[in-house]
Structures are given as structure tokens and as C-alpha cells.
Amino acid sequence: MRPARVAAGCLASALLGVAGCGGGGEDTVEAHLRLVVPDNNIRVEGVECAGARPFDYVRPGASFTLEAPDGSVLADGELPAGRAENADPSVDWGVERIPTVCVVELELEDVPERRSYRLRLPEGRPLEFDRSHLSADEPLQLIVQ
Amino acid sequence: MERVQRSTAILHGVMSDRLRRARVACALVLALAVLLPVGGCAGEDSGGEVDGGASDLPGAPPGGVAFRDPPVDAPAAPEISAELVDGTPVTASDLWEDRPVVLVFTASWCNRCADVHRRAAEVVDDHEGVALLGVVPRDDAEAAREYAEELELGYPIAVADERVWLNYAVREPPAVVLVAPQGKVLRGWPGGVETPVLARSLDELVQNR
Numbered sequence: 001m002r003p004a005r006v007a008a009g010c011l012a013s014a015l016l017g018v019a020g021c022g023g024g025g026e027d028t029v030e031a032h033l034r035l036v037v038p039d040n041n042i043r044v045e046g047v048e049c050a051g052a053r054p055f056d057y058v059r060p061g062a063s064f065t066l067e068a069p070d071g072s073v074l075a076d077g078e079l080p081a082g083r084a085e086n087a088d089p090s091v092d093w094g095v096e097r098i099p100t101v102c103v104v105e106l107e108l109e110d111v112p113e114r115r116s117y118r119l120r121l122p123e124g125r126p127l128e129f130d131r132s133h134l135s136a137d138e139p140l141q142l143i144v145q
Numbered sequence: 146m147e148r149v150q151r152s153t154a155i156l157h158g159v160m161s162d163r164l165r166r167a168r169v170a171c172a173l174v175l176a177l178a179v180l181l182p183v184g185g186c187a188g189e190d191s192g193g194e195v196d197g198g199a200s201d202l203p204g205a206p207p208g209g210v211a212f213r214d215p216p217v218d219a220p221a222a223p224e225i226s227a228e229l230v231d232g233t234p235v236t237a238s239d240l241w242e243d244r245p246v247v248l249v250f251t252a253s254w255c256n257r258c259a260d261v262h263r264r265a266a267e268v269v270d271d272h273e274g275v276a277l278l279g280v281v282p283r284d285d286a287e288a289a290r291e292y293a294e295e296l297e298l299g300y301p302i303a304v305a306d307e308r309v310w311l312n313y314a315v316r317e318p319p320a321v322v323l324v325a326p327q328g329k330v331l332r333g334w335p336g337g338v339e340t341p342v343l344a345r346s347l348d349e350l351v352q353n354r
Binding site (some may be wrong): 039041042043044046047049050051052053056059060061080081097 | 204252254255256257282310311316317320335336
């Protein structure tokens with residue numbers, strides 16, 4: 001039953017382009033996440049950034065863990081630097097330094113497949129999302145809280 | 146007699162204990178003497194000086210260098226009472242009492258900061274009498290020593306509480322602040338400052354250039 005389920009999962013994965021199959025026989029997924037730090041800090045768009053206070057725990061080298069619903073750790077690592085993005089693209093600010101958010105991208109491969117996930121940062125509330133929210137086409141956006 | 150013998154025995158015991166301790170101490174000293182010249186201490190040069198520490202504090206401003214008075218309406222610079230990366234206490238008002246001070250808010254984990262810090266130091270190098278003080282957050286104290294050692298700028302680096310960062314409205318490193326003599330904030334550059342801009346600002350402060 002299990003091999004069939006894995007095979008079905010792999011076929012679905014191949015079709016969807018989202019999930020993979022780990023060598024250990026467990027279904028895995030690729031989680032491409034965009035962590036948006038809503039710090040509205042004044043920056044030049046595109047510069048490398050970390051979260052501005054009070055989100056300064058979102059910084060290069062800060063640890064993160066991806067947990068299953070039962071609390072087991074599925075993946076962990078260190079955050080890369082973020083990039084500053086226009087906090088409100090509907091506004092033409094007309095200047096170089098504009099209100100921005102800091103966006104940190106995480107690409108996690110071979111994550112054991114679970115119904116839902118919880119991303120923990122050094123501080124702040126854990127960011128929860130469902131497996132069904134993951135897509136191969138575009139990263140899942142999570143707002144740091 | 147018995148009391149004398151007991152006292153002697155106790156004394157002998159104390160002496161033996163002291164002798165043992167002395168031997169252990171000697172062994173430790175010898176071991177350190179052998180190890181120290183080879184290993185040294187991280188962040189310290191052969192003279193025991195720590196990069197970014199007390200040895201990088203500036204002396205009195207050189208004679209013959211004068212600075213313009215700051216605008217009367219310039220805001221007062223919030224005091225920075227902190228410790229340098231080597232634990233030496235530093236009070237920023239002692240530095241800006243009679244000279245301009247460039248503050249560089251930085252952090253070891255900030256990829257852009259080292260470049261901003263280095264460029265600011267190069268500008269200050271060209272302006273005699275101007276001081277530069279790096280400021281790192283409290284939770285970065287340990288890594289800051291390594292940061293200071295890698296940069297080897299020759300300027301002090303202070304480990305400051307969050308209050309200092311808040312007082313200067315620095316939400317994210319890097320940030321550069323120019324403080325005029327007598328402790329008046331002239332300019333702040335969140336995200337860093339271009340070298341010619343900082344150089345021009347210092348040129349305007351130095352009277353005899």
C-alpha cells in the first residue's frame with residue numbers, strides 16, 4: 001500500500017512539479033517561501049536588508065526550523081539576507097529612498113510531506129501554512145508577525 | 146607535647162597542601178608560558194591590544210586643527226555610554242566635546258556594514274582630528290570582536306544597548322551619523338553614506354582645510 005502511495009505521490013509530483021521523492025521512500029516537497037518583513041523601513045529598493053526593529057531577529061545567519069504539526073523538526077537552517085521591496089507598489093514615490101519591506105527567500109528542498117507546516121524564527125509568532133499552499137509556480141508568501 | 150605534635154602535624158599538613166598548590170600553580174604557569182607565544186589570544190595583537198578596543202581610542206585633537214561651530218539649532222546628540230569590544234568604558238561626549246565624531250552603526254551579521262564602515266574610516270583618515278566610533282548591538286558583542294579584527298580599521302567599536310539605537314532612530318544597520326563638536330547631530334544617513342558626501346560634510350566642518 002505504501003509503495004503505491006509513494007509512486008502515486010511521485011507521479012503527482014512529476015505532474016505538479018512541486019513534490020519530489022526522497023531516497024528514503026518518504027514523499028517530499030519543495031517549499032519555496034517568501035518571508036515578508038513588514039517593517040516599512042526607508043531603503044533603496046533592491047538593497048540587501050535585514051528586518052528593521054522590531055523585526056531585527058530576521059537577519060542573515062538567524063536560525064529557523066520548519067516543523068510538522070506534531071512539533072518534529074523537518075528542516076532547519078540559517079536565514080539568508082533579504083532584499084528591499086517597495087512597501088506600496090501603487091505609489092510612485094519619486095525618490096530613491098522609499099518605504100520598503102524586507103523580503104527573505106527560502107528554498108527548502110526534500111522537505112518530508114505533511115499536511116501542514118510551522119516555520120519558527122528566533123522570535124515572533126510561528127508562521128503556519130498548509131501543504132496545499134505550496135506551488136511550483138510561485139513562492140508562498142508569509143508575513144512575519 | 147601532644148598539642149605541639151598535633152600543631153606540627155597540622156602545620157605539616159598545611160605546608161604540604163600549600164606546596165601542592167604551589168606546584169600546581171607552577172605547572173599552570175609553565176603550561177601557559179609554553180602555550181601563549183604559540184596560540185596568543187584571538188583579536189589581540191602581539192602587544193595584547195584588541196582591535197576596536199582601548200588602543201584605538203583617539204588622543205587629544207592635534208593642534209592647528211580647528212572646527213566650525215555647529216548650527217545653534219542642531220539637535221543634541223544622545224549620549225552613548227557603552228563598552229568597547231575589549232570591555233573598556235567609553236563615553237561618546239568625551240569624544241565629541243572638541244571634535245567631530247562619525248558614528249557608524251553596524252553589526253557583524255550585516256553583509257553591507259563592513260563596506261560602509263571601511264569607507265567611512267577612509268574618509269575620516271583623510272580628516273585629521275575627526276573621530277570615528279563604530280556601534281554594534283549588545284547581542285552582537287562576541288562576534289563584534291572578530292568583526293573588528295577582520296576590519297582592522299584602527300578605530301574604536303562600542304557595544305551599545307538597544308536604547309542607544311533607539312535614541313538615534315537606527316532600526317537597521319548600517320547607519321552613519323555625523324556629530325559636530327559640542328555634541329550636535331548634523332546629519333544621519335540610514336543605510337550608509339556615499340564617500341564623497343561624507344567627505345564633503347567633514348570638509349565643511351574642518352576650518353583650516
